[in-house]
Amino acid sequence: MSGDSRLEGLVLKAGPLGESDRLLTLLSASDGLVRLAVPGARKPKSSLAAAVPLAVLHLQVGSGRGLRRVRQLEVRRNFAALAQRLETLAAAQGLAELSLQLVPEGAAVPGVLDDLLLQLARLDLVVQERSEGVEALALAVQGSVHLLALGGYALPLAHCARSGARLEPPLGDWSWRCSLIPAEGLVLGAVAGAQLVLNASELALLQRLPRPALPRKRDGSLMGPLPVWLRLLQLVEIWSREHLARSPRAWRLVREALVPRGPAAASSGSGNRWSP
Known part of the structure; x- marks a missing residue:
């Protein structure tokens, strides 16, 4: 017409x-x-x-x-096949919710649609290949890191928010810590009032997430155990609430799909001894 x-x-x-x-x-x-x-x-x-x-x-x-x-x-x-598994559907819904918060009506934000479609396609592969549920969780976390950066709310992963010192996690030093202060960023050390404290291996994993692909070992398996990915999801939630006023509700469904018996598996990962 x-x-x-x-x-x-x-x-x-x-x-x-x-x-x-x-x-x-x-x-x-x-x-x-x-x-x-x-x-x-x-x-x-x-x-x-x-x-x-x-x-x-x-x-x-x-x-x-x-x-x-x-x-x-x-x-x-x-992407209807994502509904075959709760964790893949919830991960997709969470990324869609985040995009709704980041993109204004009638104004394009370059890269957001392309990155979102890439993550949805990867979630589709999780269903097709019957991969472990932690893969969907990792894609939800990485997709959030990408979308937040594209939308102007990137996690500051390179430097301490207070001293300006480079954040260089010493892998193998299990006493090293950095703290998330939502209004500022990441701060060296275990700081009073922090909403989340990461160890060296957790921060090293987080620093890999702005890259295009998920961090994997030489054998192709995903880096990081389930409790660590749950902690990184928590970090993304905290950052979103601080800077966007709220966090996607679907992240609760992701957590419930992977930890059906309660939060025990998502307990503090600061003592988890693994290395990227």
């Missing part, structure tokens, strides 16, 4: 609108977050019923003021 436009992106959120319509929040590389109405999408036989969360859609969108309406859609990719 004359005046219509084309739009492509990932559906981060969907909800009911009126009796049978659906309200989408789409993450687009060109326009940031875009809210769209999908007429009749909640009807069982609707041609627009595929407008669901975690689907990559190519859309024909009507023009005009106010809430624009989707005319036609084509599914480019669907």
Whole structure:
């Protein structure tokens, strides 16, 4: 139709609108977050019923003021398989929630969509290859580190927030500590009032996460045990609450999927003796 436009992106959120319509929040590389109405999408036989969360859609969108309406859609990719496992679905939902907080409506944030799609594809492989659940947790943590950096809230991993000294964790020195002070960053030593204290191996693992790939050993297995990845997830949660006012609710589901009997496995990892 004359005046219509084309739009492509990932559906981060969907909800009911009126009796049978659906309200989408789409993450687009060109326009940031875009809210769209999908007429009749909640009807069982609707041609627009595929407008669901975690689907990559190519859309024909009507023009005009106010809430624009989707005319036609084509599914480019669907990450529905992530729902086969709670930890992969929750990890994907958490990254989607974080993206909603970081990207403004109508303004693109370069790199966010590409990185989010990369992490979703890796979570899809976790399902396909029946990998251990800790892989999904690690992708959730690494994806959060990437998205926070792209959104302007990068974790300061290189220098002490107070002294300016380089953070160079001495692997094998089990007495070494650094502290997370959310309003400042990471501080050398075990500091009073810290919300989280890391040992040398934990910080060394965290410092690898801005890289493209997950940190792995020579045999291809993931670096770091489950309790350490849970602590790094906790660190990401604390940082998000401080700088974005809240943390994704889905991180609780990730934790419950991996530690169903309680928080014992997520207890303080400062005494965990492992090395990257």
